[in-house]
Amino acid sequence: MRQAPGDAPPEEDTTMSRIQLRNRGLILEAALEVFSKQGFRGATLDQIAVEAGLSKPNILYYFDGKEDIHVTLLDQLMDRWLAPLREIDPDGEPLEELMCYVHRKLEMSQEFPRESRLFANEILQGAPRIGPHLERDLQPLVDWASALIQRWVDAGALAPVDPRHLIFSIWATTQHYADFETQVGVLMDSAQVHSGAKAHLDVLFRRLLTP
Amino acid sequence: MRQAPGDAPPEEDTTMSRIQLRNRGLILEAALEVFSKQGFRGATLDQIAVEAGLSKPNILYYFDGKEDIHVTLLDQLMDRWLAPLREIDPDGEPLEELMCYVHRKLEMSQEFPRESRLFANEILQGAPRIGPHLERDLQPLVDWASALIQRWVDAGALAPVDPRHLIFSIWATTQHYADFETQVGVLMDSAQVHSGAKAHLDVLFRRLLTP
Amino acid sequence: MRQAPGDAPPEEDTTMSRIQLRNRGLILEAALEVFSKQGFRGATLDQIAVEAGLSKPNILYYFDGKEDIHVTLLDQLMDRWLAPLREIDPDGEPLEELMCYVHRKLEMSQEFPRESRLFANEILQGAPRIGPHLERDLQPLVDWASALIQRWVDAGALAPVDPRHLIFSIWATTQHYADFETQVGVLMDSAQVHSGAKAHLDVLFRRLLTP
Amino acid sequence: MRQAPGDAPPEEDTTMSRIQLRNRGLILEAALEVFSKQGFRGATLDQIAVEAGLSKPNILYYFDGKEDIHVTLLDQLMDRWLAPLREIDPDGEPLEELMCYVHRKLEMSQEFPRESRLFANEILQGAPRIGPHLERDLQPLVDWASALIQRWVDAGALAPVDPRHLIFSIWATTQHYADFETQVGVLMDSAQVHSGAKAHLDVLFRRLLTP
DNA sequence: TATGAATGAGCTTTCATTCAT
DNA sequence: TATGAATGAAAGCTCATTCAT
Numbered sequence: 001m002r003q004a005p006g007d008a009p010p011e012e013d014t015t016m017s018r019i020q021l022r023n024r025g026l027i028l029e030a031a032l033e034v035f036s037k038q039g040f041r042g043a044t045l046d047q048i049a050v051e052a053g054l055s056k057p058n059i060l061y062y063f064d065g066k067e068d069i070h071v072t073l074l075d076q077l078m079d080r081w082l083a084p085l086r087e088i089d090p091d092g093e094p095l096e097e098l099m100c101y102v103h104r105k106l107e108m109s110q111e112f113p114r115e116s117r118l119f120a121n122e123i124l125q126g127a128p129r130i131g132p133h134l135e136r137d138l139q140p141l142v143d144w145a146s147a148l149i150q151r152w153v154d155a156g157a158l159a160p161v162d163p164r165h166l167i168f169s170i171w172a173t174t175q176h177y178a179d180f181e182t183q184v185g186v187l188m189d190s191a192q193v194h195s196g197a198k199a200h201l202d203v204l205f206r207r208l209l210t211p
Numbered sequence: 212m213r214q215a216p217g218d219a220p221p222e223e224d225t226t227m228s229r230i231q232l233r234n235r236g237l238i239l240e241a242a243l244e245v246f247s248k249q250g251f252r253g254a255t256l257d258q259i260a261v262e263a264g265l266s267k268p269n270i271l272y273y274f275d276g277k278e279d280i281h282v283t284l285l286d287q288l289m290d291r292w293l294a295p296l297r298e299i300d301p302d303g304e305p306l307e308e309l310m311c312y313v314h315r316k317l318e319m320s321q322e323f324p325r326e327s328r329l330f331a332n333e334i335l336q337g338a339p340r341i342g343p344h345l346e347r348d349l350q351p352l353v354d355w356a357s358a359l360i361q362r363w364v365d366a367g368a369l370a371p372v373d374p375r376h377l378i379f380s381i382w383a384t385t386q387h388y389a390d391f392e393t394q395v396g397v398l399m400d401s402a403q404v405h406s407g408a409k410a411h412l413d414v415l416f417r418r419l420l421t422p
Numbered sequence: 423m424r425q426a427p428g429d430a431p432p433e434e435d436t437t438m439s440r441i442q443l444r445n446r447g448l449i450l451e452a453a454l455e456v457f458s459k460q461g462f463r464g465a466t467l468d469q470i471a472v473e474a475g476l477s478k479p480n481i482l483y484y485f486d487g488k489e490d491i492h493v494t495l496l497d498q499l500m501d502r503w504l505a506p507l508r509e510i511d512p513d514g515e516p517l518e519e520l521m522c523y524v525h526r527k528l529e530m531s532q533e534f535p536r537e538s539r540l541f542a543n544e545i546l547q548g549a550p551r552i553g554p555h556l557e558r559d560l561q562p563l564v565d566w567a568s569a570l571i572q573r574w575v576d577a578g579a580l581a582p583v584d585p586r587h588l589i590f591s592i593w594a595t596t597q598h599y600a601d602f603e604t605q606v607g608v609l610m611d612s613a614q615v616h617s618g619a620k621a622h623l624d625v626l627f628r629r630l631l632t633p
Numbered sequence: 634m635r636q637a638p639g640d641a642p643p644e645e646d647t648t649m650s651r652i653q654l655r656n657r658g659l660i661l662e663a664a665l666e667v668f669s670k671q672g673f674r675g676a677t678l679d680q681i682a683v684e685a686g687l688s689k690p691n692i693l694y695y696f697d698g699k700e701d702i703h704v705t706l707l708d709q710l711m712d713r714w715l716a717p718l719r720e721i722d723p724d725g726e727p728l729e730e731l732m733c734y735v736h737r738k739l740e741m742s743q744e745f746p747r748e749s750r751l752f753a754n755e756i757l758q759g760a761p762r763i764g765p766h767l768e769r770d771l772q773p774l775v776d777w778a779s780a781l782i783q784r785w786v787d788a789g790a791l792a793p794v795d796p797r798h799l800i801f802s803i804w805a806t807t808q809h810y811a812d813f814e815t816q817v818g819v820l821m822d823s824a825q826v827h828s829g830a831k832a833h834l835d836v837l838f839r840r841l842l843t844p
Numbered sequence: 845t846a847t848g849a850a851t852g853a854g855c856t857t858t859c860a861t862t863c864a865t
Numbered sequence: 866t867a868t869g870a871a872t873g874a875a876a877g878c879t880c881a882t883t884c885a886t
Contacts, residue, residue, distance in 0.1 A: 019870075037336060042252030045856065058871055060857065117335055120390070124328055124335070125249060127393045134397045142398050164399050165411035172387035173380050179331070180383075182338045186345045187353050188375050200376035207418040230845080256881060266847050268883085277881065441849075459758060464674030467877065480850055482878065539757055542812070546750055546757070547672060549815045556819045564820050586821050587833035591806050593813075598805035601753070604760045608767045609775050610797050622798035629840040652866080678860060688868050690862085699860065 024062050026052045028076070031069045036114040039121045040070055040129075067129070074122060074130045077115050082141055084108065085167075090148055094157040095209055098149070098166075102205050103198065105174040110194055113178035120179045142167060159211045166208075173201055235273050237263045239287070242280045247325035250332045251281055251340075278340070285333060285341045288326050289348055295319065296356055296378075305363040306420055309377075313416050314409065316385040321405055324389035331390045353378060370422045377419075384412055446484050448474045450498070453491045458536040461543045462492055462551075489551070496544060496552045499537050500559055506530065507567055507589075516574040517631055520588075524627050525620065527596040532616055535600035542601045564589060581633045588630075595623055657695050659685045661709070664702045669747035672754045673703055673762075700762070707755060707763045710748050715774055717741065718800075723781055727790040728842055731782070731799075735838050736831065738807040743827055746811035753812045775800060792844045799841075806834055 016024070030051035034043040045066055049056040063069045084104040088097050109116055122130050142164065149163035177184060177197055184193060227235070241263035245254040256277055260267040274280045295315040299308050320327055333341045353375065360374035388395060388408055395404060438446070452473035456465040467488055471478040485491045506526040510519050531538055544552050564586065571585035599606060599619055606615060649657070663684035667676040678699055682689045696702045717737040721730050742749055755763050775797065782796035810817060810830055817826060 176383035594809035
């Protein structure tokens with residue numbers, strides 16, 4: 001049984017005091033709020049400081065600068081972002097594994113829309129800061145998942161499909177509800193969005209993948 | 212036969228001289244390049260000026276400011292962006308009309324990736340400048356299209372589907388190739404992207420919609 | 423007849439407009455005043471801006487930053503500073519050539535005390551910005567002058583003396599009146615300084631060098 | 634026999650514990666290193682704290698601030714700096730007394746180059762912190778030495794020379810090897826500097842002063 | 845129509861100093 | 866005695882915009 005790559009959990013530096021951990025947490029939470037809304041250049045340390053309830057120099061006591069905060073945020077994000085893909089079980093029932101992945105991604109889009117937008121912002125601008133991560137972490141993981149899906153297709157457990165384009169479609173449709181939330185909100189009663197999205201994507205991908 | 216709303220052509224000010232038209236064009240082209248790459252706040256007038264080959268004060272002779280350029284760009288974009296949806300023919304064959312729409316959107320994603328990213332940037336940041344347009348132009352158009360699709364579904368010409376979620380899925384999957392181009396480029400040989408995407412999306416939506 | 427090296431005059435960029443030349447001049451003059459008094463780190467753009475009668479951003483319109491101003495100043499200074507040494511005539515009467523050099527240096531110390539202090543500040547701090555100049559411009563010139571003096575000594579035209587230490591003594595004693603002006607002013611009536619210094623250094627070096 | 638003024642030893646506060654004395658010493662040593670290299674404004678408390686191996690607030694427990702450290706350093710320096718001049722023996726052999734002073738000053742330049750540069754930095758910037766000391770301590774001492782030298786000249790024990798300019802020349806030539814060490818190092822093999830300087834200055838001043 | 849020159853407002857960051865323990 | 870944490874003031878620099886021609 002093959003294993004998804006990159007499973008090592010991030011080593012949290014345990015030398016931080018409680019107050020340090022708390023304030024770093026406050027700052028990252030505030031920065032996520034601001035960066036995901038305004039983008040990197042649009043965000044200011046002032047906004048982050050106000051949002052975190054700390055003074056601006058105090059922010060810089062915990063991080064080396066605006067960029068350091070952003071990079072730390074993206075680093076943390078990548079782990080969480082790729083987790084659902086890693087959790088696909090090569091030994092599970094192919095169709096259900098993939099549908100489960102779709103639903104997991106949709107849930108994350110609903111639970112962590114700011115993270116989704118932070119990521120989208122970064123990719124939109126050419127991944128100037130997360131670029132290396134993509135090649136180091138994302139690429140091998142997608143290679144692994146694609147090979148797995150291809151084997152399932154070859155075994156007749158799934159309808160023929162290009163694994164990478166399938167993955168793109170799953171990402172696109174699920175993250176859309178977070179990234180384009182403003183537009184979705186204009187066009188649809190927000191109460192119906194989540195349940196409707198789940199049912200819709202279930203049909204969409206089940207029909208595609210059922211052999 | 213009903214008519215898609217919003218067809219009124221934008222009133223171009225015909226009092227502009229040839230050189231004025233040319234320079235406004237140069238500026239908008241340069242601004243599209245810069246805004247789509249850097250976002251609104253990340254872009255600078257200097258970059259736009261250099262890209263356009265004009266001086267910075269000259270830029271401001273043609274436009275009232277950075278925001279004016281951006282808004283003008285978004286205004287122009289909206290028309291082009293919504294055109295494929297308007298072109299759905301209520302009297303055409305339902306499935307083919309929608310598949311045609313999918314392909315048209317995918318082509319636009321390939322032909323106008325900068326426009327797609329400009330739009331994505333704007334929505335991501337909460338549509339601070341394009342918000343009114345969404346309600347004025349987009350909403351009625353989507354209402355119209357949704358009603359049309361619903362009638363097709365009710366008539367049994369399409370498999371049951373939520374029209375709005377269908378539209379979101381089409382937008383998401385097609386624009387993904389432009390908006391997340393950086394990520395797609397890391398994960399897939401760029402030569403295979405376009406043809407593969409077309410075939411993939413054709414299967415994806417044809418299976419969904421075939422009654 | 424050998425020629426002192428490094429004679430190429432600095433090419434002034436003739437593409438500058440009159441107002442540009444004037445303002446760059448104002449800035450450099452102000453910067454000389456401030457840098458020579460406060461050192462590089464001690465000086466602020468605000469001080470320079472006030473001294474120049476320009477706004478701070480306007481300063482940065484003409485120079486790329488604080489360091490650029492400082493480097494430009496040092497570049498200009500080096501030429502002026504080394505000129506007297508270059509003007510020693512290998513074919514002149516040795517003792518008189520050197521005494522003339524002493525007097526020329528003393529005059530420069532009186533005429534350009536700020537330049538002397540600017541230079542002293544830079545060397546004191548380890549020549550972080552002018553270091554390369556020292557090796558490129560100063561070293562070959564001093565090598566040339568030292569060889570010349572050595573030949574004069576060997577020919578019996580001067581009393582035996584180590585050329586480099588001689589040069590150091592000349593620099594030290596003449597520049598002292600500029601660099602330590604504050605101290606000199608405390609210890610001596612400033613009216614007597616210049617004439618007294620000239621007579622004193624004349625005797626000092628004439629006695630040393632007369633065969 | 635007249636006595637050089639200013640001999641009173643500084644009242645050390647004897648209530649300091651051993652650890653206090655040790656830490657004040659560490660701080661002053663570190664501050665000397667940093668101030669002499671970077672100047673007052675260029676130096677930061679962080680650098681001093683790192684150099685001293687103490688925390689920044691701890692530094693401020695022992696001193697009232699950056700300026701206090703600097704002033705303390707200069708105070709200590711003045712005593713050491715003026716000592717050789719005080720040690721001139723009015724009853725000694727005039728020429729040898731002065732030559733001995735020259736050599737003593739040269740040795741100090743070699744042994745305490747950081748102190749020399751600290752002093753030079755302070756004077757260069759107009760003696761903003763040491764100014765009062767100059768008038769209180771230095772001036773009477775130089776007055777005393779000048780009168781002594783003048784009497785020696787009048788007595789025919791020395792060649793005619795302006796005492797104050799003589800003193801300036803001695804200061805300038807000896808301190809030059811410390812203050813302009815960077816420049817000297819570029820122009821001369823550092824192994825030859827010290828011995829060469831001693832021989833050179835011996836000749837320079839002996840020729841000047843021998844009746 | 846075009847642009848060199850200029851600037852107010854605001855940005856990130858540094859730093860001497862203070863707070864709280 | 867010592868130090869992690871915090872901050873006001875100010876630094877260098879950027880940038881959209883305006884001025885003057």
